Amino acid sequence: MNKVSKDNFKQESYKHGFVTDIESETIPKGLNEEIVRIISKKKNEPEWMLEWRLKAFHRLKSMKIPTWAKVEFDEIDFQALYYYSAPKGHDDKPKSLDEIDPKILETYNKLGIPLTEQKMLAGVAVDAIFDSVSVATTFKGKLNEMGVIFCPISEAIQKHPELVKKYLGSVIPVTDHFYATLNSAVFTDGSFVYIPKGVRCPMELSTYFRINASETGQFERTLIIADNDSYVSYLEGCTAPMRDENQLHAANVELVALDNAEIKYSTVQNWYPGDENGKGGIYNFVTKRGLCKGKNSKISWTQIETGSAITWKYPSCILRGDNSIGEFYSVAITNNYQQADTGTKMIHLGKNTKSKIISKGISAGKSTNTYRGLVSFHPKAENASNFTQCDSLLVGDLSKANTVPITENANNTSSINHEATTSKISDEQLFYCLQRGLNEEEAQSLIVNGFCKEVLQKLPMEFAVEAQKLVSISLEGSVG
């Protein structure tokens, strides 16, 4: 295009970068057995939970940090982090909404997530997680009437130990890999969902993760169980203040779908991406895994990844039940110096299992965007099939896109269909739109939204419009 304003991504465009001035309670910095015990005590956990954490912690000591991803960053000093931070006086007691610090309510209002009864989003129940604790969960009563459990996981450990014991770590074992095991040792809060047999959850469930405190890692743990013949759609959103430091977010999310159950899990990830020089931003090292345990079950991941300095996540499906289905729809946008190494794993164990992967990577500025995927057919996965489509879109001349698709096939009745494209926003497309009166940013946003459409339309309706705007904002200033 014309050599017009090539000033990169403007700082103002990260709209969630404010800090809430609130007194918080932290525990000493560092990672050791004592810290694990303190966290467990803070949460007033039963002995079995502490044991579980300690097992993970001891295992962690012999584990190595994975280095295979196409991302570069300075070594993280795990002893220099706070592993727990909560608004003062929170103490994990269940609270009613009018007992919550108004500053926290205001924070969520500013983020567009009103928690007070009269303003709540109709049809969406929200669990609001502020640093290490859940501060509010809306619509709990209404969901209870149908037997749906939607609460902070710390509460589930107290009130529904039988479910937690049975399923926690059943998809991501405590011995899995470094960050997942770290999470198992020090996780603080997250959401717990149980949908009973035959229930179609009547509203969208969502969790909003907010990092506020500095030098603090957020280690959330989410567990969703859909019992036989049930359905749930769940959405998470994430933001953090703008800071020069890099903050670690290492979450574990486990999904379990039993016979004929369906879980739809959507993410709009907008953690602070760092500034235009690559300073600051969240390290988003997340383990997300779903187990299609029952026959005919289905798990569908949809992710819109626009934030974080580094994104390192592979929401996966283990297709154990016969005829089960796994889906992964992803839009990952990187700008400036952001790095994303993201994709999925589809592990086909059962007969006639099907998986579908649609990945759209958009790289602008000097960013790097890698799709990494594994499709694996085990010997008993007769007649399994996969369809993979990976499209990369480059904006400008300095960004990079990589595609690393790996397939393993241990039987001869399975089929894989893989398509991949890399394209650039063409000057012709831009000029055509400009000629019709759109400005450069509108034109680019139109073209990019068109490129992502297949994925964006998988989001729950309430969030699709927001996601479209986010896609445009993330690329602001990258036209050149």
Add this chain to the structure above:
Amino acid sequence: MLEINNLNVSVEDNKILNNLSLSIKTGEVHAIMGPNGSGKSTIAHTLAGNPNYQVESGSISFNGKDLLDMEPTERSLDGLFLAFQYPIEIPGVTNASYLRQIMNSHRKHQGKDPIEAAAFLKLLKEKSAYLKIPFDMHSRFVNTGFSGGEKKKNEVLQMDLLDPKLIIMDETDSGLDVDALKVTADAINQMKSKNRSLVIVTHYLRLLEYIKPDYVHIFQNGQIIESGDSSLASRIDKDGYE
């Protein structure tokens, strides 16, 4: 409306237009004819501000403004419309939402509120029926998988919706069958107005037979070698460009 003076334009260091001058008054219809490579498309794209065409020297004034000083977007918002010879595909964007967005961009520039969904739909139905455009085309992605005729009609539709002051049509007749040509020509004739000027770039006589331009210019080697009334077009059609 438009004053082009001593214009020199190159594309990738190849000089295409040589000291071109042309004056177009409000309400006039001009046709530009010429053999392949004579610079017909170059003048069309230069007027619209396509960055692939470098203006070396000369001036263009558009309604008293220095056109060369205006960004492509601004030219469009000020009423300059280029119908592309090869309309561009935008996958993933439905034609309806695209049309509404470009319309609203112009409305915003004119200080008007965005057009309501219902009003837009009604307008789109009317215009599509008139242009014999199948309505399902609007739920398809912009120009993606459109037939040649659909693409060209979609250009005329955009032209109609944006109500421009100066229309430049770059070989809009190419790729149209006889019926589509007739419908398109009718639509163009409807757009003739004393407040609007048209520049029709074409290779062939057939569109001009319907539209009847006030002036015909023959391009060769980036210059106008002959100008005349519409009889010039018929003569060229008979005798060729020599």
